[in-house]
Amino acid sequence: MLIVKKFGGSSVADKEKIYHVAQRCIEDYQKGNEVVVVLSAMGKTTDKLIELAKEMAPNPSKRELDMLLATGEQTSVACMAMAMGALGVPCVSLNAFQVAMHTTSTYGSARFKRIDSQRIRHELDSKKIVIVTGFQGMNKYDDVTTLGRGGSDTTAVALAAALKADACEIYTDVEGIYTGDPRVVPNAKKLKEITYDEMLELATLGAKVLHNRSVEVAKKYGVQLVVRSSLNTAEGTIVKEEVDVESMLISGVAVDKNTARIAVIGVKDVPGTAFKIFNLLGKHNINVDIIIQSIGREGTKDISFTVARDDVSEVIALLEENKSRITAQRIEKDETVAKVSVVGAGMQSNPGVAAKMFEAIYNAGINIRMIATSEIRVTVLLDEADADNAMRAVHDRFIEY
């Protein structure tokens, strides 16, 4: 069996942890499996490198930032290979150039285009454990790229697809995917299985266990994932195309506090206004989430939407600059909001999920500010201060114990 195993930065933060991971990989190897290990940078290395970059230049070149950040994973794969070597197991570390992991050219958020499997195949054939740098790639200019935060998950899934691996295991510091954040909802339950689509909604909504892009790639290439703990051998959560129809109505409740509401007040009620606003933001790579358009006074309307908090100042600046073109009377922002969502493939065939959710929130005495829905998700925007209570109320309403 060919197994791709991915370990995050906290799992390889120091010598002891590296040896622990090495042992786990060696167990699989000694059972006769082919093992490919994908690693993130050790501990807080990436944060420290970003600090170093900001020290060097207030606004460092994105190309050079990727060049710098890539040293983090190169350090961790070399250390892991030293550890496995000391344990007497043949192994080799490879960086993105050595594998040849080709990506698009966008520094800081590159996407895989093609991964050569030849070098890894050769090393596996030589009976070595292969240890690959996560998070990084090379573009058509032979420059170093990175995939963005959490990108090592995507590396693991893309490698599993390229190598036609039999298993892709994502190790983390929790035991799997839960129906809610266990820190907020003490009785959250671990899911046995979840679909790619549900996982995508949860990842987007801030569940933070799996990198969103990794789930997209897994879905596209049909790579079945297991999310499990690097600390124990508990069964994790399987992420796959379809799950048992008898499974729960909803698979999880997520909270996302990294959100802000922007309101564009009093724009002319003529065609094309919304297009102008969102085209402007799209050109600047700003992701917009919930959008609400409401009728204002005297032939005007108000357009509200949510964006990530990091983007707020840029969004406000852009809108103010273009205020007359988009015919806005006033721009407002509110950074004290949060999103609570229920996600579940089951809700497609079960009407009334939204109503049940609103009821739970109403019973908790919490006011809903905006609402958005997809086929497998219902999201409400509410005051950040109410978010955790709302999450517990919704979780209690849907998850059976």
Added chain:
Amino acid sequence: MLIVKKFGGSSVADKEKIYHVAQRCIEDYQKGNEVVVVLSAMGKTTDKLIELAKEMAPNPSKRELDMLLATGEQTSVACMAMAMGALGVPCVSLNAFQVAMHTTSTYGSARFKRIDSQRIRHELDSKKIVIVTGFQGMNKYDDVTTLGRGGSDTTAVALAAALKADACEIYTDVEGIYTGDPRVVPNAKKLKEITYDEMLELATLGAKVLHNRSVEVAKKYGVQLVVRSSLNTAEGTIVKEEVDVESMLISGVAVDKNTARIAVIGVKDVPGTAFKIFNLLGKHNINVDIIIQSIGREGTKDISFTVARDDVSEVIALLEENKSRITAQRIEKDETVAKVSVVGAGMQSNPGVAAKMFEAIYNAGINIRMIATSEIRVTVLLDEADADNAMRAVHDRFIEY
């Protein structure tokens, strides 16, 4: 003019120093020159990475050690590019893979085989300052190699040769090459020029300003070097094929305390004994320096030689193992010795240099243990405790003020 400028680790140890180096490079660039900058790892980074490796494994894989060490220079070139970028100058950092700096396969002490100039040429044509990682290369397996301590000098010279640069400047924390170590000989003089051969003898003998291999490469490809200070704009020392015939008789006095004397006592006085001993050491990559053979008692002879102190325990073990084969009665070592040498191309046509040197040492009341000479060098072995005094005495005798 195409200028290759090399800065060592202490010249790029922190933000302030990096900006200082950036400014110096930008000055040349703004005068219309093409500028290639070669950097070592920042400050003590390489030492720290070696410590990390030793923490990971008592005897880390050499391949993986090179993989780890190479992150040091990648960090410094990225930081430098960020600094130059912040100063508004177009620039790009390149690692050994991106340039394609092909080396032999020996990890830890690789040698350049071929350097592609295409990528650097392309970046220079785009009016960028090109910042290249020193010390590292890639071998035929696409694996990372390093050149050994001080290897960044060699990178600079090899790049200058490959790019047919008009100048190759090695920046260091001293102002050039001196007739003696200024810490030991307070009135040591800075040399205006020195030949490759003299520099090679001085580098080998512990002058430590230039990496030996870099001088060999410079000589082979006729790359004229300038050694100068990164802290001021004083004229440095030019290293080239031939210097002014009017130059000083000797160019410098060097002390090397990293030496030990090994004596193989009472070997049979038959042909082939010396061959057996030095063939054995050669096979184990041990460099032997001064060799003396003297007649012993009753048809035996004694063979003495010097090696670096790091090699002593290995040498003793090898000789003891093969004691009967090399017909030795006893093996002795002495680690309290040092070498003092005078070097000068001028001595070829000036007999009596050795006599003058011995006289100076005799006058200082110091005993000479062994003597070795080459065409442009006279070396004596003496007690380590006498080394500095001997150096001052010899320096005073030869260097005019």
